[in-house]
Amino acid sequence: MKTLLVILCVATVAYADERCESMGGTCQLDSLACVNGHYRSGLCSGGADRRCCVPSIYCGDVQVITRAQWEARDPISKSTMPTPVDLSFIHHTAGNSCYNIDDCCAQMRSIQNYHMNDNGWNDIGYSFLIGEDGNAYEGRGWGVEGAHTSGYNDVSHGMSFMGTYMSRLPNTAAMDACYDLLQCGKDEGFITRFGHCIQGHRDAGTTSCPGDALYNDMQSWPEYC
Template sequence: MSQLCVLLAWALLAQLGLGTGEEDSACCGPIVPRKEWRALPSRCIQELKLPVRYVVVSHTAGSSCDTPALCRQQAQNVQHYHAQTLDFCDVGYNFLIGEDGLVYEGRGWNTKGDHAGVTWNPISIGITFMGNYMERSPPPRAIRAAKSLLACGVARGALLSNYEVKGHRDVQQTLSPGDQLYEIIQKWPHYRE
C-alpha cells in the first residue's frame, strides 16, 4: 500500500508540474523542489564545476520520515540546523532522500555543498538519507530513489558516467552514513572506498 502512495505522490507531482522543471531531464523521476518543502532562501553563491566525479552518501543521523508531510518537515529541520545553528549558507546537502521514496532538492546539481569537508565539497554531490542508519536500513523505496537520482545525474551531465560513490566515513572521520546504509552502498557498482 505504501508503494502505491509513493507512486501516486510522484504522479501528482508530475501532473502538477512540480519537480519536473527545466532542471530535470525527461528521464529523471520527480524531485521535490525547494519551494514545495518550503525551504528558506539560499544564500549560497559557489557553483560546482560539472560534471563531478564523486558522490558522497551520508545520513542525517536524526529523525526519519516516511510520508511526504513528515519528510518536508524533516528537510526544514535539517535546513534550519545547518543555516541557523551552523551558519551555512543553506542546507548542506545537494539532495535529501526520504523514507517516503522521494528526493528532496537541497542545493541541487549546480551549487557546492557543505557535506564532506573542504577537500570533497567542491568536487562532489552530497546525498543524504534522512534518518539514522546505524542499526537499521532505509526502506527499498529510499534506495531506489537514490539510485534513480544518480542515473538522473549522469543523464543530465551533472555526474560523469564513471562517477564514484563514497560513504561519508570514507572521506571524513564520522560514523555516517551509518553501518547499515554503508553496507548497502558498498555493494553499488560505482562504490569506491
C-alpha cells in the first residue's frame, strides 16, 4: 500500500508540473537561482515558493516570451507572407496595462480568446505585443500574415502595446522593447534595413488606435512616414 501511495504521489507531482515542462521550464524552489531564465508562478505543484524556471529567449536586446511560454492556443490556420517587409504598424490594445510576466501572460491569453472567440479570427491578431514589464510577447510572429490592419495584413507586421495610451505614453521599458524588437526584425531579415516605414493604426483606417499620446510621439520617430 505504501509503495502504491508513493507512486501515485510522484505521478500527481509530475502531472502538475507538466505546464512548466511544456514551455521548456523546470520546477524548483525559487530560493535557487533561475540561471539564464525567469520565474513564472502557478505552473508547479507544491507551495508558492516552488516555481517554474523558464529559459529566457532574446531577439537582439529584447526578451521575447514565446507562445509556449504564455500558453497560447494553437492557431486555427496560418499563412506566411514574403519577408523582409518595409512596413510596420503600431497599435495599442485599448485595455489594461501589465507590469510583470505572469500578468502579461494572462493578458495575452485573454486577448487571444477575444480575437478567436469573439472576432472569429484564426489566432491572436498581432505579430507581437509589448508589456510595460519591458518584454515582447510573441503573437503570430515574424513572417506570418496577421489580422491587425485591414488591407495591410499580408505586407506588414503589427506591434501592439498592451494598455491604453490616449493620455500617456507606454513606460520607458515598453518603448525600449518596441525599438529593440523592430531592430531585431531588421537584424534577422524580417524587416527591410533601408526604406522601412512605421505607421500608426489610424494612418490606415478610422480608429483612435494607437492612442493620442502614443500616436503624437511616434510621429517624431525616425522611420515614421
